[in-house]
Structures are given as C-alpha cells and as structure tokens.
Amino acid sequence: MATVKLKVDGREVEVEKGTNLVDAGKMAGIFMPHFCYHPGLPVVGVCRICLCEIEGRPKLVAGCATPAEEGMNVITKSKAVRDARAAVMEFLLIHHPLDCPMCDKGGECTLQDYTIAMGAAHTRFSFKKNTWPEEDVGGKLILNKNRCILCMRCVNLCADVAGQDEIAVIARGEETYIGTVGGRKIENELAGNIADICPVGALTSVDFRFESRPWELHNVKTICTLCSKGCNTVAGFHPRRNKVLRVTARENMDVNQWWICDRGRGQFHSVHDVVRIATPLYRSRTKGAAARPVAWADAIAQVAGAIKDSIARQGADSVGVVSSAELSNEELFLAGRIFGPDGLGLSNFDFPERPQPPVVYPKFTIEGDKNPNTRGARLLGGTAGKRGRSVKEILTAAAEGRIGVLLFLRGGAPETFGDAALVARALDRAGLVVVMDFVASAVADLADWVLPGVSHFEKDGTYVNSQGRVQRARKVFTLRGDTREDWRLLQDLGSALGVLHETDPSAEMIFARIARTVPAFTGLSYSALGDRGAPLDTEAANVAVG
Amino acid sequence: MTTATFEPVLTKIVDLPDSHTLSVYKKHDGYEALKIALGKTPDEIIDIVKRSGLRGRGGAGFPAGTKWGFVPKSTDKPKYLCVNADESEPGAFKDRLICRKDPHQLLEGTLIAAYAIGASRAYIYIRGEFAEECEILDRAIEEARHAGLIGKNIMGSKFSCEVTMYLGAGAYICGEETGLIQSIEGKRGWPRLKPPFPALVGLFNCPTVVNNVETLACVPHIVKRGWEWFAAIGPERNTGPKLFGLSGHVARPGVYEAPMGTPLRVLIDEFGGGVPGGRPVKAVIPGGASCPVLRGDEIDVPMDFDSLTRAGSLFGTGTPVVMDDTVCMVRAAWITARFFAHESCGQCTPCREGTGWLQRILWKIETGEGTERDLGILLSITDNIEGNTICALGDAAAWPARGFAKKFQDEFLRHIREKRCPLDGGSLH
Numbered sequence: 001m002a003t004v005k006l007k008v009d010g011r012e013v014e015v016e017k018g019t020n021l022v023d024a025g026k027m028a029g030i031f032m033p034h035f036c037y038h039p040g041l042p043v044v045g046v047c048r049i050c051l052c053e054i055e056g057r058p059k060l061v062a063g064c065a066t067p068a069e070e071g072m073n074v075i076t077k078s079k080a081v082r083d084a085r086a087a088v089m090e091f092l093l094i095h096h097p098l099d100c101p102m103c104d105k106g107g108e109c110t111l112q113d114y115t116i117a118m119g120a121a122h123t124r125f126s127f128k129k130n131t132w133p134e135e136d137v138g139g140k141l142i143l144n145k146n147r148c149i150l151c152m153r154c155v156n157l158c159a160d161v162a163g164q165d166e167i168a169v170i171a172r173g174e175e176t177y178i179g180t181v182g183g184r185k186i187e188n189e190l191a192g193n194i195a196d197i198c199p200v201g202a203l204t205s206v207d208f209r210f211e212s213r214p215w216e217l218h219n220v221k222t223i224c225t226l227c228s229k230g231c232n233t234v235a236g237f238h239p240r241r242n243k244v245l246r247v248t249a250r251e252n253m254d255v256n257q258w259w260i261c262d263r264g265r266g267q268f269h270s271v272h273d274v275v276r277i278a279t280p281l282y283r284s285r286t287k288g289a290a291a292r293p294v295a296w297a298d299a300i301a302q303v304a305g306a307i308k309d310s311i312a313r314q315g316a317d318s319v320g321v322v323s324s325a326e327l328s329n330e331e332l333f334l335a336g337r338i339f340g341p342d343g344l345g346l347s348n349f350d351f352p353e354r355p356q357p358p359v360v361y362p363k364f365t366i367e368g369d370k371n372p373n374t375r376g377a378r379l380l381g382g383t384a385g386k387r388g389r390s391v392k393e394i395l396t397a398a399a400e401g402r403i404g405v406l407l408f409l410r411g412g413a414p415e416t417f418g419d420a421a422l423v424a425r426a427l428d429r430a431g432l433v434v435v436m437d438f439v440a441s442a443v444a445d446l447a448d449w450v451l452p453g454v455s456h457f458e459k460d461g462t463y464v465n466s467q468g469r470v471q472r473a474r475k476v477f478t479l480r481g482d483t484r485e486d487w488r489l490l491q492d493l494g495s496a497l498g499v500l501h502e503t504d505p506s507a508e509m510i511f512a513r514i515a516r517t518v519p520a521f522t523g524l525s526y527s528a529l530g531d532r533g534a535p536l537d538t539e540a541a542n543v544a545v546g
Numbered sequence: 547m548t549t550a551t552f553e554p555v556l557t558k559i560v561d562l563p564d565s566h567t568l569s570v571y572k573k574h575d576g577y578e579a580l581k582i583a584l585g586k587t588p589d590e591i592i593d594i595v596k597r598s599g600l601r602g603r604g605g606a607g608f609p610a611g612t613k614w615g616f617v618p619k620s621t622d623k624p625k626y627l628c629v630n631a632d633e634s635e636p637g638a639f640k641d642r643l644i645c646r647k648d649p650h651q652l653l654e655g656t657l658i659a660a661y662a663i664g665a666s667r668a669y670i671y672i673r674g675e676f677a678e679e680c681e682i683l684d685r686a687i688e689e690a691r692h693a694g695l696i697g698k699n700i701m702g703s704k705f706s707c708e709v710t711m712y713l714g715a716g717a718y719i720c721g722e723e724t725g726l727i728q729s730i731e732g733k734r735g736w737p738r739l740k741p742p743f744p745a746l747v748g749l750f751n752c753p754t755v756v757n758n759v760e761t762l763a764c765v766p767h768i769v770k771r772g773w774e775w776f777a778a779i780g781p782e783r784n785t786g787p788k789l790f791g792l793s794g795h796v797a798r799p800g801v802y803e804a805p806m807g808t809p810l811r812v813l814i815d816e817f818g819g820g821v822p823g824g825r826p827v828k829a830v831i832p833g834g835a836s837c838p839v840l841r842g843d844e845i846d847v848p849m850d851f852d853s854l855t856r857a858g859s860l861f862g863t864g865t866p867v868v869m870d871d872t873v874c875m876v877r878a879a880w881i882t883a884r885f886f887a888h889e890s891c892g893q894c895t896p897c898r899e900g901t902g903w904l905q906r907i908l909w910k911i912e913t914g915e916g917t918e919r920d921l922g923i924l925l926s927i928t929d930n931i932e933g934n935t936i937c938a939l940g941d942a943a944a945w946p947a948r949g950f951a952k953k954f955q956d957e958f959l960r961h962i963r964e965k966r967c968p969l970d971g972g973s974l975h
Contacts, residue, residue: 045739046893048934059933065739087930091899124923127906150892169734169892172717174902176892 006072021063021074022050030076033085033114035092035199036151037064040258040363042160047092047151049114051084052076060084086118094125095174096200097146105201107214111149130174137167138185140262141194141203145177148202154178154194161259162188163362178202190364192265193258196248207266208246212238220476221250221531223463224264225326225372225456229365230465231256231264232532235457235476244268244457244476252532255469261359261366268457275440277452278481285433285448296484296492303407303449304496306432310404311344320348320394320403320430322417323382324410325371327486328461328473330510332373333518334490334500335409336381343499348394348403349384351377352417367466376464379520379541392418398426406430409486411437411444438483451493453486454479460507461487462529468541470524471533552779554803555767556760556787560647566682568689571650577695579766583658584703591662595765598773599785603640604630604721604758605834605862606938607851610765613755616745617663623752627660627668628730631683631759632714632721634673635834636885638863640789641759643801645672645679648763649686653709655762657700658769660707663755668709671726674716684711718889722937723756724748725891736893737937760789780806784850791865792818795825795873807848814845814868825870829954833862835882836942838949839875859949874972875957879950880908881974886943897940900931904947911958914966921958924951 002017006024013028020043025032035047045065052063055073060080068074075081092111100106132145150169155178158164166186170179180186186194195205217236224231224247232252238245247268249260280299283291294302310318321339323332339346351371358368377383389397398406399422406426414423427433427446435447438454457476464470484492487507494500504510508526515521519540528534559565559574568576583591596611617625629652633641644652652670660668672680687709690696698706712730714720720729724738727749748754764786768776777785784806793799796818804813810832814820821827827842832849837860840847847857854861869878887901907924910916928944928951935941951958960968 043739044893045936046895048895051934062739062936084930084934087934088895091895091903091930094899094903125903126920127903127910149895150898172719172892173887173890174892174898176898 004068004070004072006068006070006074008074009077015068017067019068021052021061021066021068024068025052025063025074025076032063032076033118034064035110035149036153038153038156038197038258040161041153041156041197044152044156047088047149049085049088049092051081051088053078053081082118086120089114089119090124092149093119093123095129095146096149097129097131099147103147103201104204104209105147105198105214109201110199132177135179136206137180137203138187138191140191140206141186142206142209143178144202144204145179147200148178149200150176150178151199152178153197153199154203157190157194157197158186158188161193161361161363162190164188188361189261189263189359189366190259190361192262193249193260197258205246211245212236212241216240217245218476220474222457222474222476223471224260224267225463225473226264226267226370227367228369228372228374228466229256229367230372230463230469230471230533231260232471233260233264235268237476242477242479243272250531254532255465255467255471256364259364261364263366270439271455271457276479276481277438277440277444277450278479278483280452280482281450283448285446291450293482296482299449299451300492300496303434303451304493306434307344307405307407307497310431314404316344316346317348317397318402318404318431319344319346320398320406321346322391322394322406322408323349323351323377324408325351325353325374325377325382326410327373327377327382328456328459328463328507329373329376329380329470329514329521330461330487330507331409331490332377332382333380333510333514334487334494338490338494338497338499340381340384343494344497347384347388348397349388350391350394351383351409352391354416369466372465373463375466375468375536375541376462376470379464379536380514380518392422395422395426398430401429403429404431406433408433408435408437408443408447411435411439411441411447411450413442417443436486436489451489452481452483453489454483458483459485459487462507462511462526464536468536468538469533470521470529470536472526472529472531552787552805554787555771556644556651556763556789557648557801557803560643565647566649566686568650568686568693571648575770576650577654577701579769580654580657580695581701583661583769584701584705588662588664591658591769594773595662595768598768598776599783600761600764600768600776601784601851602758603760603764603788603863605635605836605860607861610757610761613745613757614659614663616743617753617755618746619664621753624667625663625665626749626752626754627656627663627665628723628726628749628754628756629656629668629670629759629762630721630723630726630756631670631672631676631679632726633676633759633863634716634718634721634889635836635863635865636882637793637831637834637867638791638865639793640791640801640863640865642676642679643789644759644763645676645683649683650690651763651766652683652759653686653690653696655765656709657695657707658765659755659757659762661705663753665755666707668707669712669730669749670709671712671714671720671730673721674714677713680711680713687711717891718885719891719937719939722939725937726756727754734891736891737939739936781848781850781853784852788849788864790817790849791863792868793865794830794868795821795827795870796868797822807850807853810840810845810847810849810866813849813866818868821868821870825872827868828871828873829869829875829878831867831869831946832859832864834865835867835885836860836938836945837862838945839878839953841953860945870973872969872973874912874967874969874974875950875954876908876912876961876967877972877974879947880905880912882946882950883908883943886939890939890943891937894935894940896931896934897943900927900940901943903927904943908947911961912967912971914961914964916962918959918962921951921955921962
C-alpha cells in the first residue's frame with residue numbers, strides 16, 4: 001500500500017495515501033478538533049473547526065478535506081490556526097442556548113468540550129438568539145434546532161449509511177435548519193445512531209431522554225445478542241437505579257463499523273421491562289396448582305432426579321433437550337458435555353433455528369439469523385447435530401407421549417420452536433417440562449419447573465458471530481433475586497446428574513477449557529479476545545462443522 | 547488604443563432592431579468565427595485564447611485559455627461546458643444585455659469553447675429572474691439548430707454539440723461555479739470542496755469548464771480578429787474590450803463597452819454623464835457589491851483587475867455603483883450585508899453565522915444603538931470570516947463590510963457618537 005510521510009506540528013508520521021489531515025494528525029498524536037467529519041460518513045468540510053496551516057500555502061485548509069501529501073508540513077499550533085478555530089467556536093455559539101444543565105448531551109457533548117478547551121468565557125453577541133421549537137421527528141429522536149450546529153452528520157448518516165432521504169438541510173443562511181421534509185419521519189432502523197454521532201444535543205434519543213446524566217452511567221463494553229452479526233456496543237448502566245439505561249454503538253471495523261440497529265439499541269428493555277423470574281419455580285401441571293418458589297438445591301436435585309429416573313426406566317430417548325443458540329459458548333460447551341456423547345448421550349438434543357429476512361441498508365445489514373451463536377452451538381456440541389433428532393422430531397416424540405422429561409434451555413413463544421399446535425401438544429403430553437430462562441413466556445408458563453437463568457447483560461460469556469468471530473459479552477449488573485448465571489446452573493445440573501466431574505468458578509475458566517479442548521478455539525482466551533474479539537481458527541472450525 | 551479610437555465589438559449590434567435574431571447576427575459576420583475555429587484544431591483555439599490574455603469576466607479574472615487547458619485530453623468521460631448566465635452580483639447587469647440583445651454572440655462563443663475543450667454538450671445556466679432572456683436564448687438556440695449551427699456535424703464538420711438552457715431559481719450562490727454545477731445536477735446549490743476542480747471533476751463528475759457569458763462573447767472576436775488584436779487593447783495582463791455596467795448616481799446609467807483599464811472617473815463623467823445635480827461622488831463600489839468601496843477621491847483608477855487590486859479593492863464584474871453625498875455609508879454597508887446574509891448558502895460556519903451577525907451590527911449602528919466596541923467587533927468578524935470558508939461568498943461578505951467601516955470610519959463613529967444616522971438614513975432605503 002502506498003504511503004506518504006508528512007509532519008504534523010513537527011512530528012513525523014507515515015500514513016496511507018489519501019489519509020486526511022485529521023486522521024494523519026491523530027496518528028501523529030496531534031488532536032485536530034472536528035464536528036462534521038466522521039470517518040464513516042462522506043466528508044463535507046463545513047464546520048471549519050479543523051482549519052489548519054500547511055507550510056507554503058497562503059490560506060488555512062480544512063484538515064478533514066485535505067489529503068496528506070509527501071513532505072507536507074502541517075501546523076496546528078500557530079496563532080492563525082488558534083484564531084481561526086476560536087472564531088469558528090464563537091460563530092457556533094452565538095445562537096447556541098445555554099441549556100447544558102438540562103441537555104441530554106451535556107457531559108458528552110463535543111461542542112461543550114471544545115468550548116471548555118478553546119472557547120471564550122463571554123459572548124460578544126449582543127442580539128436576540130434565533131430560536132426554534134422542539135420537534136419529534138419520528139418517535140425515536142427529538143430535534144432541538146436551537147442546539148444544532150449544522151454539521152450534517154445526521155443527514156449524511158440517513159442518506160449514505162441507511163440510504164434514506166428522511167431528513168434534509170432546509171433553507172439557507174442563518175435560517176438554515178435540519179428537518180424532515182413533507183411530513184416524513186425518521187423511520188429507518190439505524191436512526192438511533194444519529195443520537196450517538198450528533199456532536200451536540202440537537203438530535204437526542206427519546207428513549208434516553210432525561211433518564212440520566214451521561215457521567216452517572218457505568219459504561220461496559222459488550223455486544224448485542226439479537227442477531228448473528230454481534231455488533232459491538234456499550235451498555236450504559238446506572239448503578240443507583242440498577243438498570244441499563246441505554247445501549248450505544250461501539251466501533252469495530254471488523255463487525256459493525258460505527259453503527260448498530262435500533263433493535264439492539266433497545267435490547268435492554270427486554271431485560272428490565274418484562275416479568276422476570278426471580279427464583280426457581282415448581283408448578284404441578286397435573287394438579288393445576290399455582291407456581292411456588294423452590295430452593296435451588298431442591299430444584300436441581302429434583303430435576304436431575306427426574307432425568308436420571310426417566311433414563312433408567314425408559315432409556316435415553318425418553319429425555320429431550322431443546323437447546324438454544326442464544327446461549328454463550330461456555331454454556332453451550334457445558335450443555336454438550338452434559339447431554340452429548342460424553343455425558344448422557346442424548347439423541348433428542350437440538351436447538352431451534354430462528355431465521356428472518358435480513359434488513360439490508362446500503363452500508364449496514366441486520367442479519368437474518370436471529371440466534372447470536374449458531375456457529376458456537378454447532379462447534380461446541382450444543383446440539384446432537386446430524387447424529388441426533390431435530391427440534392421438530394423431539395417435539396413430535398413428546399406430542400406422541402414418548403418423552404418423559406422435556407428440557408428447554410430457553411423459553412419463548414411457541415412459534416419460536418415450530419408449529420404452535422405441535423408445541424402445545426408436546427408440552428401437554430411430555431411427562432415433565434423444565435424451562436431454563438430469565439423471563440416469563442408462554443412456554444415457561446406451562447412448565448413444571450422453571451430454573452431462572454439471567455440475560456446476557458448479567459453474565460460473562462462469548463459468542464461466535466456469523467463471520468466466525470469470537471466476541472465477549474461482559475457482565476454489566478446483577479439483579480436482585482435468586483437467579484443463577486446459566487453456566488453455573490448448567491454446572492450444578494451436570495454435577496447432580498453425575499456427568500460433569502469438574503466445574504469452574506468463572507466463565508473465563510470455562511472458556512480456557514474450551515480453548516484447550518476444541519480445536520477451532522485454540523489459542524484464544526478472554527484477554528486475547530479483548531474488546532474487539534478474534535476470529536476462530538477457520539480451518540479447524542470448518543473441519544468441525546463438516 | 548485610446549477610448550476615442552476604440553471600436554465596440556461586443557455591443558456592436560445591440561442597438562439594431564431584431565439584434566437577437568440569427569439573420570441580423572449573420573448579416574454582421576455572425577458565425578464566421580465558428581467556421582474559422584472549426585478549421586483549426588482545438589489546441590490551436592486554446593492557444594489563441596491563451597495568447598489573447600482573455601481573463602474571466604465573471605469576477606475572479608482567471609485566464610480563460612488556461613482554464614480550458616486544464617481539461618484532460620484523454621478521458622473516457624464526456625466533457626461539459628457550463629455557461630454562467632446567473633448574473634446575480636448586485637450592480638451587475640452586463641451579461642443580461644448580451645443574453646437579451648445578442649444571444650447568438652454568446653452561442654457562437656459557447657460553441658467555439660465547447661469545440662476547444664471537446665465538449666459535446668453545453669448548459670447555459672441562467673438566473674431564475676431572467677425568464678425573458680431565457681426565452682430569447684431558447685429561441686436563438688432553436689434558430690441555430692435549424693441552421694445547422696447546433697446539433698450534429700455543425701457546419702458539415704465532425705463537431706457535434708447540443709446546447710441546453712437551465713433556468714435557475716434565483717439563488718446568488720448558484721453563480722459560484724460549483725454551486726452552479728450542483729444546481730444543474732438537481733442538488734442544493736452548495737459550493738463543493740476544491741480540489742478536485744471542475745476541470746477534472748465537475749458536472750456529473752465529468753471534466754467541466756464554467757465560463758461567464760461575457761467571457762464567451764469575447765471568444766468569436768478573438769478567433770476572427772486574432773489574439774494580437776485583443777491583446778493590444780487595455781493594459782498588460784488586463785486585455786480586451788470590457789462591458790461596464792454603470793449604475794447609481796450617474797446621469798446615464800447603462801452598459802458601456804470600453805477598453806480594459808479605462809479610468810473609473812472617465813466612465814462616470816464621460817460615459818455616465820457625471821453625477822446628477824453636480825453633486826460630489828462620495829463613494830463607488832467598483833465591480834459589484836462584493837468589492838470594497840472606494841472613496842470619491844480614489845476614483846482616478848484604471849478599471850482593470852490588477853489596478854483595482856493595487857487600489858485595495860477588486861475589479862469584480864466591472865460594474866461600478868456610484869453614490870453621491872446623500873448616501874449614508876452605514877446604510878449602504880447594511881444593505882450589502884443584508885444581501886450576503888440572505889444569500890449565504892448556510893454551509894460553512896463562519897459565513898452562515900458571520901454574515902447574519904454583520905448585518906445585525908450594521909443595523910445597530912445605523913439606528914444609533916451602536917458602540918465603538920461594536921465597530922471593533924464588526925471588523926473582527928470580517929477577519930474571522932475571510933479565507934475560512936469553502937467558497938468566496940464569505941470573503942464577498944467580509945470585504946465590503948470592512949471596506950465601508952474602514953474607508954468611512956468617521957461616518958460610522960458619528961452614528962455612534964450622535965446616536966443617530968446623521969443623514970437620517972440618507973437616500974437609500
């Protein structure tokens with residue numbers, strides 16, 4: 001790849017040809033302020049805050065719109081540059097409201113940061129500021145034009161990444177504003193990214209509105225588990241309220257670039273704003289009794305006892321396990337050890353696939369495989385695979401009364417598992433139904449036993465995305481209640497069943513065990529995965545899946 | 547060549563009846579230059595225009611032949627010629643005369659330029675307010691097409707070229723060459739980042755030349771009479787005949803053709819008939835609203851690009867606006883600032899915010915509310931806009947505001963000290 005050498009404030013740096021001066025400066029360790037420039041969007045060069053000097057050129061240039069050239073001497077510390085940037089700051093602030101204390105962006109606002117770094121303490125503007133009313137632009141975002149600095153990131157994100165002309169720049173001069181056209185709304189599923197990249201509080205998230213000051217949040221680097229893409233995210237957790245209050249995109253050029261979809265952005269609602277199962281429950285279906293809490297030790301012992309009893313009396317085919325590719329690698333590995341050939345040796349062991357049509361935007365695709373860990377499930381024995389029976393066959397066997405214990409590793413609506421009528425019959429005719437899940441669902445509500453696991457926000461774990469990339473989801477918080485991380489629960493069950501002879505005290509150590517024993521994971525560890533994950537050993541992975 | 551012996555060429559037929567028709571144009575050697583040009587190679591034409599010294603008449607004064615020379619010779623892409631008939635500079639109305647009275651002169655120049663750069667399509671981008679001129683040009687194009695002067699195999703040659711009219715919507719910024727290109731593409735008239743320059747990446751991302759109407763009107767005469775003839779008119783590096791649009795406080799406002807370098811005082815006194823009522827010249831904006839104002843004692847300046855730059859102003863479009871002693875300079879500055887604030891495209895921060903601020907401060911001073919501090923802020927805003935934007939509109943707004951405030955500082959200070967306009971608003975409203 002062709003490179004050029006240049007100097008930024010005296011620091012020599014070698015960059016790929018075509019790199020702009022803002023990025024070249026970054027590589028040289030010189031920060032160039034920028035509002036409109038975003039590496040994932042077309043360069044517009046309008047905010048002018050990145051103006052810098054190039055030795056030998058009469059005028060200042062916009063760093064974002066100027067490609068680095070061999071031998072260029074870029075100067076950002078001169079008086080001319082300082083003055084020009086201070087001037088741009090002053091211009092941007094003349095109509096900007098002083099509402100930082102009640103602005104959702106306050107604390108993570110580029111304009112606020114730059115004002116502190118290089119703005120004036122007092123305004124010279126002695127006139128009435130232009131004002132605009134606040135506006136809902138499609139249910140997801142609130143538009144406050146008073147705060148807008150017209151960087152056009154929002155317009156370019158919609159146009160370029162989502163391919164939608166839902167918002168536009170309207171009018172001209174100081175009357176210029178960002179707005180929707182002809183009563184349109186911002187409805188594309190990438191709209192939430194606008195709130196992430198808006199450098200001011202002009203377009204803020206309705207969902208996060210007035211929920212918290214950004215600095216109150218404990219930000220945890222994790223991933224989204226709503227599809228097989230595995231977008232990198234940041235979960236913003238509010239310690240006092242013990243809740244995740246927002247999820248934002250985290251850059252990973254190998255996976256999601258800078259973006260996430262709005263489903264992933266709202267995933268935390270399916271953890272907080274649902275009926276959670278807080279303790280193991282037993283309900284005798286045959287007696288039609290109400291569910292009652294049971295102590296963990298009793299619940300594990302009784303479920304394990306029922307499984308062992310069923311195998312002893314009717315053979316291994318009398319136990320069916322509907323696994324789940326929503327679980328982490330660690331959990332699927334344990335499930336494989338417990339129910340696979342080295343454990344109970346079940347043939348009735350498979351997970352439901354959850355395909356949907358993918359949503360394809362010009363520069364972002366929401367994957368169609370709604371399981372976040374299909375590849376992990378196949379590689380780690382979270383299914384009996386070709387040697388075993390499919391979910392449909394397992395449910396059919398149950399519906400025909402041939403299953404003594406039917407264990408679901410995740411609940412859900414009946415349609416999640418296939419034909420609703422078949423699922424209903426299977427639940428009705430199975431001897432004993434056990435569901436492992438953290439949230440109430442149609443299937444969990446019909447179970448004899450419910451063993452409460454936790455959501456991916458509440459445990460450590462890794463997932464293999466559709467590209468074969470292993471990525472970490474980090475534990476963000478613990479909810480009050482008598483729940484158990486699913487990998488602990490599975491270890492408890494495996495021990496009670498007498499098939500798991502060694503247990504680990506952390507997900508990280510289970511992963512280390514996976515790396516030692518499963519060839520596709522060779523060489524990987526939590527520290528090797530880091531924040532951005534790492535690819536599987538693809539050759540080994542292909543051999544394993546066949 | 548002196549003014550006395552100067553023979554007008556650009557306006558030679560404009561006063562004749564039906565001067566806009568092909569028959570009248572042809573009667574006066576019309577399209578002879580095109581015939582000559584088609585007998586030469588495109589490179590020869592570019593060379594002739596380069597040697598003539600013809601500088602763009604749209605305001606910036608960039609050498610036309612050099613601009614044509616930037617268009618790449620070997621490219622698979624189509625090339626375009628855009629004719630800038632978006633004449634919107636306050637004070638300028640010279641291109642309008644050509645469009646209205648001698649459209650074939652423009653078409654002939656357009657065809658020669660298209661031939662020189664290898665364009666088979668030319669767009670004439672005409673200002674929205676010039677609806678009537680647009681119709682006249684449309685009819686002229688039809689006439690020329692019927693006569694085999696536009697279309698396939700022009701005059702039996704291998705050169706084919708279509709000419710299409712494009713009526714703008716009246717935004718000043720669409721006269722900026724890349725704003726014009728955006729507008730033809732159907733986009734917002736927002737100037738583009740340069741580089742790349744239009745000669746490489748222009749209309750529809752293809753090599754493009756944008757030329758002013760008067761620039762192209764000069765071309766047939768250069769081809770017909772030779773570059774030596776053109777180069778002999780006017781001072782060195784500022785050659786050729788020029789249309790001067792004279793307006794404001796002169797007895798006979800209008801468009802006058804004279805050699806480049808004709809002194810401003812001669813234009814006002816001899817062509818314009820002086821200031822009505824024998825009042826003194828207080829100020830002159832020499833080349834359209836964006837040019838810094840000259841005081842009445844500074845008008846012994848030759849009207850050409852380099853002389854006016856030396857005088858601290860700009861030649862611009864060469865269209866002086868004359869103001870007598872009834873004009874309030876603060877109000878004149880405010881009117882100018884209001885125009886640029888209204889016409890700023892809103893793209894770059896300094897221009898979008900700065901032009902509106904300038905306008906407010908000028909109005910504050912004009913209405914007697916201003917302070918000396920405001921005057922200082924005004925000057926610093928002009929410094930903060932100048933040179934910091936994508937296109938020259940920011941500069942165009944900064945220069946006149948600074949020019950008025952510096953050249954007529956006493957009058958600004960009187961407004962501030964007397965807390966009123968000493969001329970009661972003057973004769974401008």
